Amino acid sequence: MSFREDLQARIEAVDSVVSVGLDPDPDRLPDAVADHDLPRWAFNRRIIDATHEHAACYKPNAAFYEDADGWRALAETVAYAHGKDVPVLLDAKRGDIGNTARQYAGVLDADGLDVDAITVNPYLGRDSLEPFLRADAGVVVLARTSNDGGADFQNLQVGNDKRLYEYVAQRCAEWDRESAADVFLVVGATTPDELERVRELVPDLPFLVPGVGAQGGDAEAAIEHGLADGVGLVNSSRGIIFAGEDVGAGSVPDGQAAESRDARGYFDAAGDAAKRLKRRLNEYRA
Numbered sequence: 001m002s003f004r005e006d007l008q009a010r011i012e013a014v015d016s017v018v019s020v021g022l023d024p025d026p027d028r029l030p031d032a033v034a035d036h037d038l039p040r041w042a043f044n045r046r047i048i049d050a051t052h053e054h055a056a057c058y059k060p061n062a063a064f065y066e067d068a069d070g071w072r073a074l075a076e077t078v079a080y081a082h083g084k085d086v087p088v089l090l091d092a093k094r095g096d097i098g099n100t101a102r103q104y105a106g107v108l109d110a111d112g113l114d115v116d117a118i119t120v121n122p123y124l125g126r127d128s129l130e131p132f133l134r135a136d137a138g139v140v141v142l143a144r145t146s147n148d149g150g151a152d153f154q155n156l157q158v159g160n161d162k163r164l165y166e167y168v169a170q171r172c173a174e175w176d177r178e179s180a181a182d183v184f185l186v187v188g189a190t191t192p193d194e195l196e197r198v199r200e201l202v203p204d205l206p207f208l209v210p211g212v213g214a215q216g217g218d219a220e221a222a223i224e225h226g227l228a229d230g231v232g233l234v235n236s237s238r239g240i241i242f243a244g245e246d247v248g249a250g251s252v253p254d255g256q257a258a259e260s261r262d263a264r265g266y267f268d269a270a271g272d273a274a275k276r277l278k279r280r281l282n283e284y285r286a
């Protein structure tokens, strides 16, 4: 099955378009995982246990794994997510000249790191993306990013009537048609007008919509414009995985040692946050 088909099946199975971002910032990991050999993996495992029933996808951001232990933690995380039948999108935002891009795309075949899709940055053009345009993995291309600086270049007028992000979106639709790949677009929930505009231009491509949760984006617009034939993803990372930071020890069940009680409350809060986001998004899904 293609990434798009896999994702569609998962979305239907859990009735959710929530992408849970696995961005385990070492400075924010709870004490409960500090003594583990691989704290990021220990953290992700418990996050996955708590959230998988609500997750259409997991999106680990490579930035949080770029050291020797990090890649081990990532490999364990990917395998564990697959064990729960959840696809994994590696958020690596790759983009480089052709021969280097081929090496970057090798991560899709790497032993022990069996990710289903990857994010890429289109700034270097077609040859930088070509190695990723393949049938056996999804490719998720940045079009209009959710950050403040997203407007600096992406909103520039190119030619008479188009902005750069619109041009990127249209080229991506061509690459989707011309190649074996399933192309998705990244369009942030923080710019609902741009979400609407990209959807008008590109009716058939699913979006990954980041920026709800910690970045305060528009969840309704994410659903209204982000899905194509019901397929698409709305991502929250910190708003889910660190939801436990707001939980006091008093809100967890009695009868266990204080530390495990706290830890359980911490991870339950992530599960609750994923469930709440799923429900909120489902209010807007047809």
Ligand SMILES: O=C(O)c1cc(=O)[nH]c(=O)n1[C@@H]1O[C@H](COP(=O)(O)O)[C@@H](O)[C@H]1O
Residues within 6 Å of the ligand: 021, 023, 061, 091, 119, 144, 145, 146, 147, 186, 187, 188, 210, 211, 212, 213, 214, 215, 235, 236, 237, 238, 239
């Ligand atoms: O490609 C992405 O996932 C992405 C694109 C974008 O425009 N904005 C954006 O926030 N992201 C990623 O989505 C995640 C957002 O995290 P939270 O703001 O904590 O929900 C991070 O991993 C970002 O790198």
